[in-house]
Amino acid sequence: MxxxxxxxxxxxxxxxxxxxxxxxxxxxxxxxxxxxxxxxxxxxxxxxxxxxxxxxxxxxxxxxxxxxxxxxxxxxxxxxxYKSLHTNIFKSAIVLFLSEILSNVLKEEEKNEDLYHFIEATLQYLDNEEHFANFHLLFLLKLTRYLGFQPENLNKNYDYFNLESGIFEASNNGIYSISGENLTLLKQLLGINFDALSTVKINAKQRQEFLNMLLFYFELHLSGFKKPKSLKVLNDVFH
CATH class of the missing domain: 2.40.50.140 (Nucleic acid-binding proteins)
Known part of the structure; x- marks a missing residue:
């Protein structure tokens, strides 16, 4: 049919x-x-x-x-x-990276219009945006909502975040607890939408470290998840 x-x-x-x-x-x-x-x-x-x-x-x-x-x-x-997504070298690196991520994590052969519209709308936003160096960080973070392991947004005043449990904690509970710059950036990104991304000011090293933490978070919560091969290209372009 x-x-x-x-x-x-x-x-x-x-x-x-x-x-x-x-x-x-x-x-x-x-x-x-x-x-x-x-x-x-x-x-x-x-x-x-x-x-x-x-x-x-x-x-x-x-x-x-x-x-x-x-x-x-x-x-x-x-x-x-698209006006720029496939012609701008920086956006093309993001596209390559995110397509590999999505191909890896999306398995269901069933309708999910909310997820579809999220991907559709955010790609159109990226296509039209001039300040996008942190786009993939917020995209991955918001994607966790649709995959079932979004960080809980309670107790954001706590000094640690547990990558395994997905919750903020008052004390360090081992190898899955994060603090410092990654924690600060996580709290900042959890509270914004894409139109406020230009307010996030970090350097290439901070961006790379936070992305590595996010990918580890995916590994902990998704069976069979592997770091994408395009990660090196992405890091090289935004270095």
Whole structure:
């Protein structure tokens, strides 16, 4: 049955000689993988691959067949045309990093419109924003809400945060307790939205250390989570 589905591209993989498998997070079905047969066969057909850049926002007319792992696409068009996300080297590094994160953590083949709209809206914000060096930090922190391990926002006056339990604590309870600059930044980011990110002033070293802490937080709460390969590229670009 042909249906329309808004989609955000997470990854693509060459399959056999001329085919491409594209994994998307969709508004109506969660994770869906599509197979584009023969799309790499000629230069003319390869032009279609421009639609499937990382985190592109698409409207797909799909031939969805339940109980199949790969589905086909009849028509595709851009739902939102990025102005800078794929051309600005700094934003492109963020896109590469976040697409790898999302491809890793989003597994559900079921509808979650709140999560879809969060990803959709924040990417459009990034596309239009000039001050975005800390965007990925706040994105990951807010993403934890949809993944089920958002830091609790009570007792923010306490001097420690426990990465394992996800709560603020009055005392140091071992290797999972953080304090100092990472704690200060965590408290600051928990209290703001993206439009206030320009008020967060940190240097490259602080940004990198906080990101490493966030990724460790993901590792503790998501089985099988691994640091993305694109992390080095991201750190190099923002160093």
């Amino acid at each position: 042909l249906t329309k589905n808004n989609s955000i591209v997470l990854s693509k993989l060459k399959y056999r000689e001329y085919d491409l498998i594209v994994k998307c997070y969709t508004q109506n079905r969660g994770i869906v993988s599509y197979i584009l047969r023969g799309v790499l066969k000629s230069k003319k057909s390869q032009t279609k691959t421009v639609y499937f850049q990382a985190l592109s926002q698409l409207q797909i007319e799909e031939n969805f067949k339940p109980n199949q792992s790969l589905h086909s696409i009849k028509e595709v068009k851009l739902n939102y045309i």
